[in-house]
Amino acid sequence: MVAIILAPNYKPPTAGSQETGGGGGGGGGAVQKAEDVVSSMLARGYILGKDALNRAKAFDEKHQFTSTASAKMASLDQKIGLSEKISAGATMVNEKVREVDNKFQVSEKTRHAFAAAEQTASSAGSAIKRNRYLLLGASLVAGAYSRVAKAAGDVGHKAQEKVSSSSSSHNQDQDQDQQN
Numbered sequence: 279m280v281a282i283i284l285a286p287n288y289k290p291p292t293a294g295s296q297e298t299g300g301g302g303g304g305g306g307g308a309v310q311k312a313e314d315v316v317s318s319m320l321a322r323g324y325i326l327g328k329d330a331l332n333r334a335k336a337f338d339e340k341h342q343f344t345s346t347a348s349a350k351m352a353s354l355d356q357k358i359g360l361s362e363k364i365s366a367g368a369t370m371v372n373e374k375v376r377e378v379d380n381k382f383q384v385s386e387k388t389r390h391a392f393a394a395a396e397q398t399a400s401s402a403g404s405a406i407k408r409n410r411y412l413l414l415g416a417s418l419v420a421g422a423y424s425r426v427a428k429a430a431g432d433v434g435h436k437a438q439e440k441v442s443s444s445s446s447s448h449n450q451d452q453d454q455d456q457q458n
Contacts, residue, residue, distance in 0.1 A: 309429075317433050321440030 338344050355361050379385050406412045 313429070313433050313436060317436035317440055320433070320437035321444050324437070324441050325444050 406416060
């Protein structure tokens, strides 16, 4: 469980303070802090997950669970011929699907439906290009999307940097623990 609480002596920044970018910067300092917090959380979560996966792999290698299960499944498959039965069943299902398709012409009707949908989408795109209000709205949405994508990219890049630095320090800590 993760609990996020307000710091005991925290005072929110005022509108003209430097933390919000001086009022004209659009909250650059607060955004920077938020990016740092989110990227740190992502990096720590990635390292924790990677460490858990490595420990699970080591446990499996030690106790041979995967190889034992694979060997038992192969043996069971040879005894009852499960793979061959599944293959035969799949072939039979494919033949039935072809029969139904030929009888009801599903593939042909689907092709026509896709062609009609494509034509409708093309007509809608042309209508948007002709209407300046719709075009303006679409460009505003595209601009907002690109700003969000850029911010997400920045956070991802910072998280990768923190993963790299945290991972190397984490590995050094493990090496020291193993030496002791």
